Amino acid sequence: MTEATRDAPVQKPLRADAQRNRDKLVEVAAQAFATDGVDASLEEIARRAGVGIGTLYRHFPTREHLVEVVYRREVEGLCHAARELVQMHPADVALELWMQRFVDYIATKRGLATSLRILLTTNSTLFSDTSGRVSGAMRGLIEAAAASGKIRADIDASDVMHALGGIYSAPNTPDWRERSGRLVKLLMDGLRFGARG
Amino acid sequence: MTEATRDAPVQKPLRADAQRNRDKLVEVAAQAFATDGVDASLEEIARRAGVGIGTLYRHFPTREHLVEVVYRREVEGLCHAARELVQMHPADVALELWMQRFVDYIATKRGLATSLRILLTTNSTLFSDTSGRVSGAMRGLIEAAAASGKIRADIDASDVMHALGGIYSAPNTPDWRERSGRLVKLLMDGLRFGARG
DNA sequence: CACTAAAGCGGAGGTGCCTCCGTTTATTTA
DNA sequence: TAAATAAACGGAGGCACCTCCGCTTTAGTG
Numbered sequence: 272m273t274e275a276t277r278d279a280p281v282q283k284p285l286r287a288d289a290q291r292n293r294d295k296l297v298e299v300a301a302q303a304f305a306t307d308g309v310d311a312s313l314e315e316i317a318r319r320a321g322v323g324i325g326t327l328y329r330h331f332p333t334r335e336h337l338v339e340v341v342y343r344r345e346v347e348g349l350c351h352a353a354r355e356l357v358q359m360h361p362a363d364v365a366l367e368l369w370m371q372r373f374v375d376y377i378a379t380k381r382g383l384a385t386s387l388r389i390l391l392t393t394n395s396t397l398f399s400d401t402s403g404r405v406s407g408a409m410r411g412l413i414e415a416a417a418a419s420g421k422i423r424a425d426i427d428a429s430d431v432m433h434a435l436g437g438i439y440s441a442p443n444t445p446d447w448r449e450r451s452g453r454l455v456k457l458l459m460d461g462l463r464f465g466a467r468g
Numbered sequence: 469m470t471e472a473t474r475d476a477p478v479q480k481p482l483r484a485d486a487q488r489n490r491d492k493l494v495e496v497a498a499q500a501f502a503t504d505g506v507d508a509s510l511e512e513i514a515r516r517a518g519v520g521i522g523t524l525y526r527h528f529p530t531r532e533h534l535v536e537v538v539y540r541r542e543v544e545g546l547c548h549a550a551r552e553l554v555q556m557h558p559a560d561v562a563l564e565l566w567m568q569r570f571v572d573y574i575a576t577k578r579g580l581a582t583s584l585r586i587l588l589t590t591n592s593t594l595f596s597d598t599s600g601r602v603s604g605a606m607r608g609l610i611e612a613a614a615a616s617g618k619i620r621a622d623i624d625a626s627d628v629m630h631a632l633g634g635i636y637s638a639p640n641t642p643d644w645r646e647r648s649g650r651l652v653k654l655l656m657d658g659l660r661f662g663a664r665g
Numbered sequence: 666c667a668c669t670a671a672a673g674c675g676g677a678g679g680t681g682c683c684t685c686c687g688t689t690t691a692t693t694t695a
Numbered sequence: 696t697a698a699a700t701a702a703a704c705g706g707a708g709g710c711a712c713c714t715c716c717g718c719t720t721t722a723g724t725g
Contacts, residue, residue, distance in 0.1 A: 520675030
């Protein structure tokens with residue numbers, strides 16, 4: 272199902288075709304950036320989205336504009352996943368699954384790093400916006416898990432975030448993802464240890 | 469024969485034609501960057517230097533390499549001018565002329581700012597190298613002027629450098645150069661005031 | 666001087682960026 | 696539904712980047 276992406280609060284609605292093209296562009300770009308890095312060819316993105324290069328540039332006047340929208344979408348997806356997982360799984364499993372997904376998110380973020388750094392000098396709200404949302408989502412999951420007795424209650428979100436710090440290091444080694452996965456598992460064991468339920 | 473030159477930091481001299489082309493490229497690039505900013509077309513630079521684009525890229529694999537060399541040359545020229553001026557003019561005049569030239573240097577530096585920032589993250593010696601040399605040159609001029617009694621003796625180089633701080637502000641206004649020129653004059657008047665000679 | 670290996674040259678060619686504007690399409694109005 | 700209008704499309708065209716490799720020049724050597 273297509274998600275209704277309405278990200279500008281004060282902007283008259285786009286024409287239906289324009290909205291369709293815009294959504295498609297963002298979707299394709301997200302894939303392209305993940306695969307090829309931020310330097311993915313914009314013409315290739317336009318082509319794969321089935322629109323002309325002019326259309327891409329009308330919607331996203333610079334590469335950074337496009338990167339920003341993709342990044343925000345990524346964050347959005349992560350927060351949405353938190354809400355969904357918590358309804359479909361026991362609270363501790365939800366937390367673990369979400370943290371695994373968080374690892375992917377960090378990987379993406381690292382890939383976008385150069386462009387994001389440029390964005391952050393221009394658009395300083397981006398960082399506070401997104402990091403607030405992500406840590407909020409995490410807090411929700413942890414509190415739910417603690418409340419249900421699936422994990423110990425003497426730990427809060429900021430402790431867990433801190434414990435996850437390890438995944439920020441050793442950025443580009445090929446086994447980074449596996450190692451981070453194990454780190455998450457280890458952390459979960461620690462959290463489950465001595466839980467009430 | 470022993471390999472005395474095995475890991476010598478100085479690379480073996482370029483072939484005569486290569487050295488010629490390289491020098492010409494740097495000279496043309498300095499002009500181009502001054503005129504058009506760091507985004508000057510590299511192909512245009514190669515063309516104006518009378519060499520192929522391939523030659524430019526062999527000598528300077530990235531734009532930043534070229535920018536760095538141009539910048540170092542600029543600093544070199546500034547320091548050289550200090551030595552020369554002090555021999556050709558009374559010490560206070562030498563100082564004044566040099567400071568006028570320093571204004572030009574700052575203008576260039578501002579133009580290169582974006583690229584320099586990238587360079588500085590990669591090559592952190594660049595900044596300390598050059599700022600040391602420039603302030604050294606300035607100190608020489610000031611001490612000479614003070615010793616000859618052309619300017620007051622109760623001021624040292626760091627004070628003057630600080631007083632010049634004003635030229636760093638209001639970077640891009642059209643009258644920046646004139647204003648900076650007046651600032652230098654004013655500063656010189658202050659330095660001459662109450663001088664022995 | 667003639668010869669040769671190594672160093673250097675240069676520009677065609679493939680690709681990407683971005684703008685401009687004639688054409689197409691969605692939406693509004695009658 | 697048809698016409699009018701504003702919005703959006705798309706891709707050609709011009710410019711720049713950068714690589715690749717066959718050709719030229721230089722600097723030694725006999």
